[in-house]
Structures are given as C-alpha cells and as structure tokens.
Amino acid sequence: MSLWRCFIMLLLSRSGPLFGGCQVFDDSLGHVRVDLASPFLLGSDLRVYCHINKCGSRSKVSLVLKPEDQWQRHNSIELDCSSVVEFRQPDVQWPRFHLLCRLHEDGVVYVVGGINLHGGRPPDKPENITCETTSPSPWVECRWRAGRDTHVVTSYKVSLSSENGTWNWTSEADNVVLPKAKLDVNRRYRLVVSADNRFGRSRSDPFMLQSAQLILPQSPHITQVYFGNSSTLAAVLRWGTPEDLSQLSASVRLRPANSSSWEVREATRLSQDEVRVDGLEPLVDYQFQIRMCTTGTSKCSKWSSEVMSRSPGKGPTQPLRVWRILSNHKSSSLQTVSVLWKAPPPETFSGQVEHYKIDLGRGPAVREVICATSLCRFPLQVPSDLAALAVSVVTTYGTSPPAIVPLSLSGDLGPALRRGYPTANGSAMLVSWELTRPRVPGSEELYYVLEWTSVPAGHRELGWMQVSMDQNNATITGMSLGVRYNISVYVVNTRGVSTSSSILAYSGQLKPDAGPRVSVLHHNSTHLLVQWEDPAVERQRGFINNYTVYLRTPHVRSQEIPVAVAASHQKQARLKCPLGAVAIQMSASTAAGEGPRGNLIYSRPTEPAGGLAMLVFPVLAVLAVLVRLACWSCVRQRIKARCASGGPDWLVEKLPKPEKSQAIKLLEQDAILSEPSFSYTDSDPPLSPISFASGEDLYPPVPPVQHPDKPETSFLEPFVVATLDHSYKPQLTVAPQGEPPDQDQTPPRGHDSCFSGFGPNLGNLLSSLEMDSSAWPRTPGSDRGRDNWRDAEDHPPAVDLQGDTVVEVALTGGYIPQICIPSSGRETE
Secondary structure, three states: OHHHHHHHHHHHOOOOHHHHOOEEEOHHHEEEEEOOOOOEEOOOOEEEEEEEOOOOOOOEEEEEEEEOOOOOOOEEEEEEOOOEEEEEEOOOOOOEEEEEEEEEEOOEEEEEEEEEEEEEOOOOOOEEEEEEEEOOOOEEEEEEEOOOOOOOOOEEEEEEEEOOEEEEEEEOOOEEEEEHHHOOOOOEEEEEEEEEEOOEEEEOOOEEEEHHHHEEOOOOEEEEEEEEOOOOOEEEEEEEOOOOHHHEEEEEEEEEOOOOOOEEEOOEEEEOOEEEEOOOOOOOEEEEEEEEEEOOOOOEOOOOOOEEEEOOOOOOOOOOEEEEEEEEEEOOOEEEEEEEEEOOOHHHOOOOEEEEEEEOOOOOOEEEEOOOOOEEEEEEEEEOOOOEEEEEEEEOOEEOOOEEEEOOEOOOOOOEEOOOEEOOOOOEEEEEEEOOOOOOOOOOEEEEEEEEEEEOOOOOOOEEEEEEOOOOEEEEEOOOOOOEEEEEEEEEEOOEEOOOEEEEEEOOOOOOOOOOEEEEEEEOOOEEEEEEEOOOHHHHOOOOOEEEEEEEOOOOHHHOEEEEEEOOOOOEEEEEOOOOOEEEEEEEEEOOEEEEEOOOEEEOOOOOHHHHHHHHHHHHHHHHHHHHHHOOHHHHHHHHHHHHHHOOHHHOOOOOOHHHOHHHHHHHHHHHHHOOOOOOOOOOOOOOOEEEEOHHHHOOOOOOEEEOOEEEEOOOOOOOEEEEOOEOOOEEOOOOOOOOOOOOOOOOOOOOHHHHHHOHHHHHHHHOOOOOHHHOOOOOOHHHHHHHHHHHHHOHHHOOOOOOOOOOOOOEOOOOOEEOOOOOOOOOO
C-alpha cells in the first residue's frame, strides 16, 4: 500500500512525470544563473545560463519555464549539451514562474538546478476619485480606481491642500479616510493621489471638493418584505431612515441567494417608505438591498444591509381558454353542452391544479371538476335560455379569473375561410380567413375560434384554439397524412357566436388503399352503363380526382383496356366495351397517385329489344289464327277427328250428362213418395254383397252391331259381371230416339269416368267394384270398340244389344242403375 502512495505522490509532484517525466535531482552536475534580479520588470528579456560539469556525446540540455498559477502549462527549450548553455526568453509577462535546467542522458532526465522568479510593473494613474460622507459621520471617505495590479507592494499618498495649507495621508489600498473636522464647509479643496513602487511612480489629476457637496443621504435599513397580489409576482419593501423622505428616491437591487451578481430593478413607489418590485420568480430565496438618492442629483446613500425572503407560489392570473359544443338535441327547458377548456401553462402558476369550477351563474349551481390532462371536456345539461357560463381553475396558490363560455348564437355571418397550406412533412397546416362583413354596431368582437376534426367524426378528438382578433391566420399542428379534416372558424363577440365557415382539407394526400365497388346497370353489344361506390372516407386518403375502369375479356388479361373517367357526383359512366362478356374492375386516384383496384365483376350483354319483338309477334299471330279457326264448328269437327285419329282416348271420349239419367230421375221420385220428410242429394241405396261370374255362363254371345259404312265390331267389350243378391234389373242407358247426344260433352277419362257425374255416392259405389280388364273376354274386332262407341253416339236408334257378351246385374230393390261400358284403352293399329 505504501508503494502505491509513493507512486501517486510522485505523479502529482512538481517534479513528477506529469511535469517532466522521470527526473533525478543531482545538483553536482552543475548550476543555473540568470541575468535578471527578482523581482524584475514585466516585459523584460530573460537570459538563462545552464552550467554543466560533464556532458556526454549524446547528451541534451533543456530549459523549462512553468507559471506559478498554471501548473499544466510550461515552455521547454532543448539544446545540445556544452559546458555553458544559454537560453533566451524575450518579453516575459509571467509575474511568478519556476525555471528548471535539465540534462538528458541515456534516457534519464537529471535536474541540474532551478530558480523561482518574480516580476512586477509600475503603478497606473489613479482615476475616478470620489469622496463622500453623511451628516452624522465624522469622516470623509475618498476612493479612486488604481488600475492594473502591480504584483509588488505599491503605496498611495493623498495630498489635500487649500489656502490654509496642505495635508498628506498615506494608504496601501485604493481608498483613504479623512477627518471631517479638517474640512471647512465653505472652502474648496484640491486633492491629489500619488502611487509609488520600485518600478515607478504615477500621479492623478487634481480633484476639487467642497465639504457641503460631499454629504450623502444616510443608508436606510429594510424593516419588512412581503409579497403582494398583482398580475405578476411582486415584492413590497418597507424601510426606515432619519432622512427627509420627501426629497429622496429609492433604488432596489436584488439577487437569488445562489447568485453572486446583483441586479438593479426599477421600483414603484407606493408610499414614502414603501416600494414594489415586480417580475419575480415564484418559490425563490431573494436577497434585497435598498438605497436613497437625493432628487435631482446623483448623490445616493450606500446600499443597506441585505435582507433575505422567499417568494411565494404564483397563482394563475389569466383566464382559461374555453370553448363549447352544443348538442343537436334540445328540449324546451334543457340542452346538453360539452364544455371544453385547456389547462393553464405550467410556467404561469406554481404548485398543482386542484380542480376546475364551472359556474352557471344562477344560484349555487357550481360544479367542481377534476381533470388531469391538458385538454379537458365535461358534458352537462343547462337551461335552454342560458346565454353563458364561466370556468376557472383552482391551484395551490390561487384561482384564475373566470373565463366566459358563450352559449347563445349571435346570428352574424362568420369569417370566410380560405384554403389551407400544409407544411412539407404534412404534420401541420396554415389556415387563414377574412372577416368580410362590417362590424355590428353595439357589439365587440372578442376572439376567433378555429376548430378542426377528422372525417368521419370520432376517429380523433376535436381540436380547437382561440385566436386574437388582430390575427387572421393560425397554424394547426399534430395532423396526420392521409386523414381528411373538417376545419371551421367562428368569431365570438359580446352577443354570442357567429355561424361557421368550413372547408375540407388534407395536410398531405396519399394513394387510396382501397378501390371503388363497381356494378353494371345496363350492358348491350356495344356499350355498358356502370355505377360505383367510393371506398370509405378513411380509406380514400385524399381527394379523388379521377377513376380508371379496366375492361377485358374474361381470362385474357393481355387485352385489358383502361378507360379514364373524371370524378363526378353521379358516380355513373357510359363506356364503350368489346363484344361479348367482359370483366370489369375500377380504381381511384388522388394527387398522390392511383390506388388499388376494387371488386372484379363479369357482365354479359342483354338481348336487344327489337330481336325479342321479332320473335314474339309471329308466335302471337299464329295463336290468334288458331283461336279464330277454333270458333268455326266445321273446322272444330275436323280438328277433333284429326286429333282422335292420332291422340289419346281421353281427348275425344264424352261423358254422358248425369242430369239426363233415368235412374236418377226414378231415385228422386222414389225419395219424394216414400220419405217426404227426408231429403237427400245423390244418396245411394244400401249395398248388397257382390259375387262375380263369367258373362258366358249367364247369357249367350251377342252378335256385333253392324254399321253400313264401318266394318263389323263389337259394341260391348268383355268385362266381369257384378251380381247382386237383391232383385236388381240393370238398365243399359241408350240415348232415346229423337234426342241427339250433347255435342259439348267431354269424353270420359278412364273406365270409371262416366260415374263421376252422378255425385260422390254413386260414383264411389261403381268405382269400388273390382273390374279387371285383363280378365275380360276378347272378341275379334274388340280393339275398335272406341269407334263403335262413337258410332253409337252418332246413331243412337241403330244400337243393338246383341253381341258376344251379356251383361246382367241382379238387384233386389227398386233401384235401376245406369251402366256405362268401360273403354278398353288406347286403340292399337
């Protein structure tokens, strides 16, 4: 540990490596001599002689001069070694320095010797002589300016002479005290100051003085310091003095406790013994001094003793900047208002913000609101007829003056807002306006309000600022590129708020990040009519100045056709297009460039109206001719015959009319006679058990009916006979002579169609009989039964019951049913 301490001391010593490297003191190597005695006159030339007892072949000798007050600075001169080495240093201005002579040999530095030298200069001429005293003081103090420091002992001699003689005083400083008793009040004296040292002597100019003119006001003493309430933080000083204050003025100087320089402040005289000093900083320890000066002269007392006092915290002195947003929903008694205000700047007050007060001005309706941000917003409901409310801030050291928030509308036109001028980086915009209307008599314009918000609203907080009436422009900061802003300006006067003037603006436009949504309204072979919807405002990122429609054949991108379309409010365009189906896309462009394309759709041309008419009219004409021909009976008969020859059976078969059936007539008569009190419609008698038997077992074959112009055919086709146990006599319904068949009857549909006209009961009865046509006996020519049936209708008197098949139905009752011969199906060739 001791080794390190020695090493550090060596580094910090004057002879250590920091000053001369590794040095060895050896006074046996020689000595040093100078040609100037100390002290010497500053500015002289210095010669130094280093005497070396022994020099090596490669030895060097150096001279080092180190100022006493500048240890890090030194001059070094190196020469070849000889028995006597002379060094010259012209114009030496160091008042004190050290001189070393060193020998360099084999990497080792030997200190041969050293000398401390001291210099000085003659005294300067004493100037600016002043003498002063006070009424009760027995002494007169005189001062002067001595000039530069001589660095040697200098004495001053003061000579005071008059007609009665001369008096001398000596001093070692730049002042002297003279006895007032030696001075006659009515005499004038001549005072001279002489300065003397070993390098020279100087003498001042004569100074004429009179005792009566030397008397100065006595120095006051500060009795109290307190801080008053003013727009700026101020200190009030109260002092005491035995002088007549009516003929004196006060001067104040002050400084913070941690400062060494005084600052003279202009003081406001409050009373004979009070002054106020404004413009102080809050919560600072100040030192105050005061002096009194005779009015109309430059005679001033000495500064009083200093007094220290700490300034208090500063309360807000300016009203808050306020604004409001009125709700669209307003009832007859209340309306919703959002009150906006900005926190006071921190440099305008001391301490902390405790809360804000909102005063409606009616009774005790005061709201205390806590807001910790720089921009505050508070919604509340107020009476609809309330014209204004007030907002103030309460801090640790005071409350601000109330700021008036106008709620009523003045009805005046607002200023005309001009276009905005964005900055290069798009973060700010300069907006200007002009108040074109004349000033309204009886009202005073207070300030402008500039308001801005992003579009659509709600994406960013509403921004606003108050602007004084002597300005017609303001800079909006904190804006973002690609965001649309709605900027408005109002003017507020004593009657309320004017209407607004608004513009839409961007601080910087970008390319859209979405394309329009396109659709087709009409598409023919040569043109198409398209319409589109713009992307959302936040995705447009600029004002759209044109669109580009891309047309191409589906799946062929190489033949794409771009069509430029100017921006318009209609959002529609009629475009030429290639033949056939087309693929359509659309993009939007702003001042920054073209954005991406929107949705891709495909469209085909519709059939022209003329071609459709050419197709419909011939069809309608043919239908009209057919309807006309169907109205002619002869044509109708031929059509029926033609259809019967090639069409299905149901197309030509006719059903008999149930109302002409004899069985139904008998049933109606029987119902009237037997049961007069019971009426029914189309009711069937009770059914009896049914047994089936072959027709060949009951009756012999019936020969076929002969027709003069038709081949021989069987009138009745074979079918299963239904036999009932009751006494039932079947009736074969044949149209009687003289009564032609109804031409309007519709042919029966299937083998049971003829029973459907008798009502639900009879139809169900006969249709419930199981008749298997496949079991019926077939006779030659039975496939022409349809023609025989048609012939029977056309020639009812020629019907013959003879044939190959006999039909018998036995029923024990008074009911005689009507039997219809079922058809055998479609005629076969």
